[in-house]
Amino acid sequence: MRAIHRMNLSGFDLNLLKVLDALLREGSVTRAADRVGLSQPAASAALSRLRHALDDPLFVRQGQGLVTTDFARDLAQPLKAHLEALEAVLSAKEAFDPARSAATFRLAGIDFFAEMLMPRLAAEIADTAPGIRLQLVDLVPESYVATLEREEVAIALFPMIQMPDWVAKRPLFHSPFTLVARRGHRAIAAAGVAPGSVMPLDLFCDLRHILFSVEGRFRAQGDEALAALGRRREVAMTMSSFAGILRSVSISDMVALVPVQLARALAEERGLDLFGLPYDQPPPLLGMMWHRRNDGRAAHRWLRDRIAAILGPLNDGFAPLPAD
Numbered sequence: 001m002r003a004i005h006r007m008n009l010s011g012f013d014l015n016l017l018k019v020l021d022a023l024l025r026e027g028s029v030t031r032a033a034d035r036v037g038l039s040q041p042a043a044s045a046a047l048s049r050l051r052h053a054l055d056d057p058l059f060v061r062q063g064q065g066l067v068t069t070d071f072a073r074d075l076a077q078p079l080k081a082h083l084e085a086l087e088a089v090l091s092a093k094e095a096f097d098p099a100r101s102a103a104t105f106r107l108a109g110i111d112f113f114a115e116m117l118m119p120r121l122a123a124e125i126a127d128t129a130p131g132i133r134l135q136l137v138d139l140v141p142e143s144y145v146a147t148l149e150r151e152e153v154a155i156a157l158f159p160m161i162q163m164p165d166w167v168a169k170r171p172l173f174h175s176p177f178t179l180v181a182r183r184g185h186r187a188i189a190a191a192g193v194a195p196g197s198v199m200p201l202d203l204f205c206d207l208r209h210i211l212f213s214v215e216g217r218f219r220a221q222g223d224e225a226l227a228a229l230g231r232r233r234e235v236a237m238t239m240s241s242f243a244g245i246l247r248s249v250s251i252s253d254m255v256a257l258v259p260v261q262l263a264r265a266l267a268e269e270r271g272l273d274l275f276g277l278p279y280d281q282p283p284p285l286l287g288m289m290w291h292r293r294n295d296g297r298a299a300h301r302w303l304r305d306r307i308a309a310i311l312g313p314l315n316d317g318f319a320p321l322p323a324d
Helices: 002-006 015-026 029-036 040-054 070-091 112-116 118-128 144-149 186-190 201-206 221-228 242-250 260-270 298-315
Strands: 059-062 065-068 104-108 133-137 155-159 167-174 177-182 208-212 234-239 255-259 272-275 285-291
Touching (some): 015 070, 029 040, 144 285, 167 298, 177 242, 177 260, 186 201, 242 260, 255 260, 260 272, 285 298
Parallel strands (some): 104 133, 104 155, 208 255
Antiparallel strands (some): 059 065, 155 285, 177 255, 177 272
């Protein structure tokens, strides 16, 4: 921190440090300006002031982007850590009145949550927090950690997996899969299999399946369980939307594995029958994850509690949740 030691901090605009942090994260004046809510000329002026105050170019142009100097690169991590610590200190005891808040929260999750979370959350917010805005965006595979680290989402909803220590998590519910088929399905009716019973393994493998896969893969956890039995099923189609899967199953002789809570909620409306699986498959544990920097933020904690209150009952009848 050679330049800081020579500086008189009483004459330094500490707001410039947020601009510097944004520049280091984004590598672009335009994107950094968007991140901190400045115009592009204002961000450029801030960079000029930073260069003068710190006596270092900080960034040099390379092609269409900016490359950090060694000094700037050394600043990146400690600056990020100190700003996050300061934000946590200042926000830990912040007053939060949901009725007066105009906060915006971005959630990431599959469309299961569009059906099982967002309608209830919308109704609750309309009554108690009408100024709050919510965004549910698609969960991008392989990017869970990056979206939280870059603060692109406030909360991510997905199966509980091993995460870095800086990710906080809260288990919400177990989500076993059930087989869904349209009522009157010809092959199932001909086999005399009653709704609610376990689908025979031979018939399960003979049926044409629609597989939920964000990545478009033709294999999933259920296929591994079948392979252990020396069997395989016919996956005829993949989709990244459970809503589309249920609609397709309801008007065809295809079948699909769907989270049981979603299947039960929509079975009557979509004209679907539910069947047990002919093999053992541990139910995924769904939870929410967020950056620990937001642990103490009252608004963030309020939203986490609302989500848990809505989704927690989905675990009724299943194994108890592990400790947070």
